[in-house]
Amino acid sequence: MTIAQPISLTLAEFLKLPETKPAREYIEGQVIPKPMPKTRHSRLQGKLIHGINAVTEPRQIAYAFPELRCTFGGRSIIPDLSIFLWHNIELDADGEPLDHVRVAPDWTIEILSPDQSANRVTGNILHCLNHGCQLGWLVDPDDRSVIVFQPQQQPRLLRQDDPLVVLVGVELSLTAAQLFGWLKMKAD
Numbered sequence: 001m002t003i004a005q006p007i008s009l010t011l012a013e014f015l016k017l018p019e020t021k022p023a024r025e026y027i028e029g030q031v032i033p034k035p036m037p038k039t040r041h042s043r044l045q046g047k048l049i050h051g052i053n054a055v056t057e058p059r060q061i062a063y064a065f066p067e068l069r070c071t072f073g074g075r076s077i078i079p080d081l082s083i084f085l086w087h088n089i090e091l092d093a094d095g096e097p098l099d100h101v102r103v104a105p106d107w108t109i110e111i112l113s114p115d116q117s118a119n120r121v122t123g124n125i126l127h128c129l130n131h132g133c134q135l136g137w138l139v140d141p142d143d144r145s146v147i148v149f150q151p152q153q154q155p156r157l158l159r160q161d162d163p164l165v166v167l168v169g170v171e172l173s174l175t176a177a178q179l180f181g182w183l184k185m186k187a188d
Contacts, residue, residue, distance in 0.1 A: 011074060023067065026076040027124070034078055035113045040141045040183055044111050045080050047182040052083060055171050060086040062106065062170055070101045073131040077124045083107035083167060104131040107167040111139040125149050135167050144180045 009017075014026040023034045037045065049064045056062040068082040082105035090098045108128045110121045118138070125136035129151050136149035148156045148165045158164060158176045166172045 011071070011076060014076060015071065023069070023078050025078055025124075026071075027120070028075070032120070035116045037080075037111075038113055041080070041111045041113050043183060043185075044139060044141065044179070048081055048109060048179075051172060051174070052081075052170065056083075056086075062086055062167060063089060068101060068105075070103070070105060070128075072102055072104050073127060075124070075127055077127070079105060079108040079124065079128070080111045081107075081109035083109070083170075085167070085169070104128045104133040106133060107135040107137075107170075108133055109137045109139065112141065114142070122147075135165065137164070139179070141180065141183065144176065146176050146179065 008029060009026070009031060011026055014024075014031060017024075020033075022036050025032050025034055045066060049066055052062070052064040056064070062083050062085050064081050064083045066081060067078050069076060069078050070082055071077075082101070085106045088103070088106060090101070092098055105128060108125055110125060112118060112121060118140075122138060125133075125138060126149070128136055129149055134151065138147040138149070140146070144159060146158045146164055148158060150165070156165070160177050161175050164174045164176060164179065166174070
């Protein structure tokens with residue numbers, strides 16, 4: 001019996017491939033399918049997008065994009081949320097955002113899915129930080145914790161009533177308990 005060898009692609013070759021569902025990321029020369037989000041993942045993602053954009057978009061401070069392909073530093077990744085400061089969003093002549101993002105987000109948020117490698121996701125957050133990102137969150141719905149990553153600092157594990165660190169200029173006050181409270185859809 002022979003084992004199929006993984007296909008080696010360059011980043012340029014990868015970017016010419018059609019998009020798929022589930023989406024694929026390009027990490028260190030490997031094409032890796034991103035797991036399909038589960039219900040809790042989707043709920044937290046939706047609530048975070050709404051919460052962040054509600055306080056940042058009206059004053060053009062920042063904008064949170066869901067599942068946006070970002071290609072930089074030899075990788076092409078799709079964070080669950082990519083938050084860009086308004087002045088870092090590249091626009092075309094009509095004032096619309098460009099489709100191809102070639103820089104790291106200012107803030108990246110990943111929400112762990114049960115079948116997702118925490119180390120691979122952490123690697124993507126660290127890659128973002130190494131390429132100009134200011135803040136990264138790794139949200140774990142199973143143990144109700146958020147690891148916060150910032151450049152040149154030790155990661156911090158936040159739980160319960162710990163206030164979550166947000167991007168400078170974003171007026172969002174949120175604790176870990178409030179974030180995971182969004183998972184409840186039925187009143188007690």
